[in-house]
Each structure stands twice: as C-alpha cells, then as structure tokens.
Amino acid sequence: MSPLTVVPTAFQSGTGAAVASKLEAFTRLSADDRAALAQVSQNYRFVDARRDLISEGDKPRHVHLILDGWACRYKQLPDGRRQIVSLFVPGDFCDVNVFILKYMDHSIGALTRLKVAMIGPDEMSELSADRPRIGRALWWNELVAAAVQREWTLNLGLRSAYERLSHLLIELYMRLQLIGRAQNGRCDFPLTQADLADATGLTSVHVNRTLQELRRDGLIELERKQLHILDLPRLIEVSMFNPNYLHLDHEGRQFDARC
Amino acid sequence: MSPLTVVPTAFQSGTGAAVASKLEAFTRLSADDRAALAQVSQNYRFVDARRDLISEGDKPRHVHLILDGWACRYKQLPDGRRQIVSLFVPGDFCDVNVFILKYMDHSIGALTRLKVAMIGPDEMSELSADRPRIGRALWWNELVAAAVQREWTLNLGLRSAYERLSHLLIELYMRLQLIGRAQNGRCDFPLTQADLADATGLTSVHVNRTLQELRRDGLIELERKQLHILDLPRLIEVSMFNPNYLHLDHEGRQFDARC
DNA sequence: CGTCTGGTTGATACGACTCAAATTTGGTGG
C-alpha cells in the first residue's frame, strides 16, 4: 500500500464514529444520519476486560454497540471447554433485534476494556424507522455478520491451523480497515494467544507454534498487541481468503448523502 | 415416548405445511396467516438432487422456501474442499432478505430431490407487512438460524467426531420434530456419509467409523435413509447438547390465533 | 522485589486423515 494512502478521519481522530464508518461501506450517510448514530451512542458505559456484557441465559434488554475495545461472543460446554464464536471490534453491533428471543443462548464478553453503548428496543426501532438509510444499513450489517459466521464455520471445518490463523488475521485486519483502524498492514491486535486459540478451535500451544511459523515465513509480525501483515497477498493466497463474504461491493462512502 | 403420542397433522398429511408448523413454535397463527403462507408456497418448482438452487456469485432474486426434501448451504475452496455450512429441511427459508446483498457468497444445493417455493422480494415484504404475526415469526426464524450457525461453529471448533455427529443428529431430529416429521426417535435421514462428512468437517471414512461406534454403543440405528435414535437422553449427554439455541421456549401452538 | 499473566519450548500421545481396495446397495435396462 502506498504511503500516500488517504487516512480516514475516523483513524485520525481515534475516537471517530466507527459505526458510521462501517455502515458507510454499504451506503452513503447524511449528516443527520451520522448525528442519529452519535445520538444512540450517548448512553455508554465502560466495561473491564474479561467481564461479561451479558451472559448465557440472561434476558436480552439492550443492543450493545461497541464504541471502543474488543469483545467476543462465546459459548461454553458443561466441561469447561470454551469457544469464541464471534469477535467484535469498534463499530460492531451485538445482536440487533435480540429482543425477540427470550434468553441469550451465548455470552458476550469483553476481551479488552470496553466502551459500549446500550441501546433499548424502542430507541433501536426509532432509529430504523426515522432514518431508513440506517435501517437498511443495519440489515446489511446483520447479513454480513451472518456471512462472517458461515465463513467461520468453514474456517473451523476445513482449514488447517496455519490457514485458519492466517484467515482470521486477514478478516480482522480488513474489518479494522473498514473503520479506519488499520493501514499499511498494521493494526492494534489485543487478543492473547489463548483468545486466538478459543476462536480457532486450537490449543494455545499450537497457536503459539503456528504464529511462529507465520513469522518465520515472513508473513506477519505480531508483538506487543500490534499486528503487522508483511505480505498480504501471500497471506491471502495461503489461507485461500476470499473477501466476498464481507460484502464490501457497494457504493460505499464516495459521496455524502443529502439530508 | 408413548405410543399414544398425538400425531401432528403435518405428519399425517405428509404434504402438510411445514413452514406453518415451524413458525407456530414461535407464535400462534390464524387461519389467514396460514393461508398467506400457503399462498406464497404456490409458486414452486422441483429441483433434482445434487443441483444448485443458486450458486456463489449469483445475484439473489428469490427467497427459497423448502417445501419438501433436504438442501444445504455450502462453500467451496479453490482447491476443491467443500464445507456444508447449513442444512435445510422442509419449512426452512433460505435467506429471508438476501436481496440486500449484491452477490451470493455461497451456494445452495439440493441434497435430495426438492420441492421449493420461489418468493420474490415484493411478495416477501408484503407477507411481512400484511401479516405482522408472520413478520415477527420470520424475524424469530432468522435469529434461530443465526443461533444454529453459531452452534455449528462451536460444534466444529471443540467437539470430537463422536460428539459432533451425535450433536448434529439430535439437532436434525429436533428440527424435524418441529415440523411433524419425526417421532418416537425415528425420522427420514437422506444424507449420505459423504454429506455428513462435509457438514462436520470430517472425512467420510471417519464418519463411517464413528457411526459404527454410535451403533455399537446402542445410541442409534441408521440405515436405508432412516434414523432411529435409540437413547436420546444418553445421546444428549454424550454430545453435551443444549437445546436452548433452538429457542423453542415460546407460547407455541397451543391455541389458534384469531383472524 | 515477588507474583501473575502471557508467551515459549520439549517430549509424548492420540484422533483423525490418507490411500487403496473390497463389499454392499440401489437403480436401470435388457
């Protein structure tokens, strides 16, 4: 990537609205749309790392919108084994429309300290109704989330440890890029190897060895919570990464939408 | 299960509306609701086994509603490896609201000869708008589909072959029960061992050996496309199956809804 | 400083894969 790449505002500001940035991959947003998103983000709180936002069995009361930090959806078996089934980065919604379900079938946990907005059911449906562009974008967002979940199924089902980790790293890099938090192959990467293990269905020991292989092969650098992808094309090739499931082929953020 | 168990009408009739049966697990439906579902099922066609309903890269034009037969969602890697990421049985919708996406990121294929309704975007939104109860039920349906996808992620990520197959068999049995096509531990089961392998991320050889183990342990019988679960409680135990992700804890079909 | 969390290393075990062939089943046409 050229050093002349334009830096998205969200990245410059650091605290910029990741959601807006993300939804704009699907549709142009107006200033009012962005204001509405900022509005629902007002009611936020901080959550410590390793705390649950909501636990399996709880009644869902809010949609969570991650403003800053990383979180995960996970499920646990009676014998203690744990699987991370989704990862959330800033700008991600956890479960638009969960209200329809009576109980959570999984938990959502903070992987880092989290800044997270809590949006009530009414507020949520108002948002969709008043700002149809956002409503549609939220639909798109849900469909992409479902596509990501399918891709994870494939990832666990038939890729080797080496491919699996490569694939995950690329996905996260691209999702961070979308919200202006990745560029030139670099991004924050706060997951521990144990987290990666839980997400990829491997042991942390094997994650460790596999990451070393990736480093040895000159594909990545990863230390001090910083990921540096050295050779994205080759990483894409070895993991057979096909970005189509992220559905970024829309008009995007080229122009502002009026009103 | 006692031989006096009431046989659901859908099962008796054979061709009964599986969709209605399924949605009624979430909410009561009125006669008009059921009629509306029957209406959108009018426009159907037959698809031969092993044919695609729609392929990766295609533009989505219809929602598919499986009226009879089994289908799957699958993805394929450039090197030919294939993963089934979802299974569809009668009454299942493939991708309510796909229209928002430009291209399919996966294919949908018939596993058996299929009777499938093709529902256009307008017809689909009419259905939701005119019959709010159905609209909500479709939402629930999508959320359950997402929950199932997460459970598959967990299944592939941390269960052994033995547990994985057990879990899948139970899930399918329960989903078939929901549409009145399973009872007393028995149901049709048209998947080949190769299909099971593609769905569980195992090889067909290993599926074969693992099924033999399940038979040896007195848990199941499976031959001539017929599954017989001999000891459901034990099968649930060994696979650590928790039905909460199917979200069947709603008012259900106890009463008819008016109008 | 000692403690703790996260990362690294080594030795060993085992579950699942691979490859190859045999057998059974189911469908089809003569």
Next chain:
DNA sequence: CCACCAAATTTGAGTCGTATCAACCAGACG
C-alpha cells in the same frame, strides 16, 4: 426378473497434525 453399473458403505494399514502435560521464561505490576 435378473444382470449390470454406479454410488455408497465398509475395512485395513500407515501417517500426520494437533493435543496434552509439564516446565520454563519474560515482562508488567502492585
């Protein structure tokens, strides 16, 4: 109704990827 063929299932032997268990090390932190 039987002969044939293709598809599906089963079996065996050998290999490999990943797990397991157990230490050990480095840096962060109170």
